[in-house]
Amino acid sequence: MRFADRVALVTGGGRGIGAATALRFAREGAAVVVSDVDEGPAEEVASQIRQEGGRALAVACDVRDRGQVEAMVQRAVDTFGRLDFLVTCAGIIRDNLIHKMTDDDWDGVIDTHLKGTFLCAQAAQRVMVPQRYGKMVFLSSTSALGNRGQTNYSAAKAGIQGMARTLAIELGPFNINVNAVAPGFIETRMTRAVAERTGVDFEELKKAAAERTPLRRVGQPEDVAGVIAFLCSEDAGYVSGQVIYVRGGP
Known part of the structure; x- marks a missing residue:
């Protein structure tokens, strides 16, 4: 129960990596605000946490909207009294080659990932700075290293790494650690959607990904959640401004 008396906010917490992270925090003692653009999936995860004896609140939030983000953070503080951990998992994909990519493809991905992370971090630091404690994991x-058909997504994810490094510098004097986690192929609804969109059988896609991975398997949401939990623990108290790749190899 290393997170007893801590409060975590996880965006994109209704599915995939976000859901696994919310459950991991709760099982180690934290109260968890589970946020998703749709309240239904967020409430499912929050209900599971409560059924297991934990404390959880589901909040619907579009992270592209400043008002909704600030209201979400305020609700977390009003409900649980503080905010210790921010994990930004909210995201979408709108893949296309550069000559086919539309403004909507670009804006939707950049605003959700990059602007959404910025708005959440800005709102959270207003709580964390006065309490002189906090952990942020973006x-x-x-794909931040480049990936065919993902100009928008790659740019957003590379930007998030720069944001994490910069905020580690700015917020470090207030005892706030900021890091980023960069997963490789993780078995989630998003990667299944990639298979469906490209007409590839999902099991074949996973098999091909595993063959390219030194550990010879694809990642699970829990693999990423474990690294996030480490970065929010006191074991990582001197780790800040880092990007940890969770990809089964170099």
Whole structure:
């Protein structure tokens, strides 16, 4: 119960990596605000936490909207009294080659990932700075290194890495750690959607990804949640401004 008396806010917490992270925090003692653009999935995760004896609140929030983000953070503080951990998992994909990518493809991905992370971090630091304690973990991706058909997503995820490094410098004097986690191929609804959109059988896609991975398997949401939990623990108290790749190899 290393997170007893701590409060975590997880965006994109209704599914995939966000859901696994919310459950991991709760099982280690934290109260968890589970946020998602749709309240239904967020409430499912929050209900599971409560059924297991934990404390959880589900909040619907579009992270592209400043008013909704600030209201979400305020509700977390009003409900649980403080905010210790921010994990930004909210995200979408709108893949296309550069000559086919529309303004909507670009704006939707950049606003959700990059602007959404910025708005959440800005709102959270207003709580964390006065209490002189906090941990932020932003979700990047191996696509930050470049990936065909993902100009928008790669740019957003690379930007998130720069944001994490910069905020580690700015917020470090207030005892706030800021890091990024960059997953490789993780078995989630998002990667299944990639298979469906490209007409590839999902099991074949996973098999091909595993063959390219030194550990010879694809990642699970829990693999990423474990690294996030480490970065929010006191074991990582001197780790800040880092990007940890969770990809089964170098």
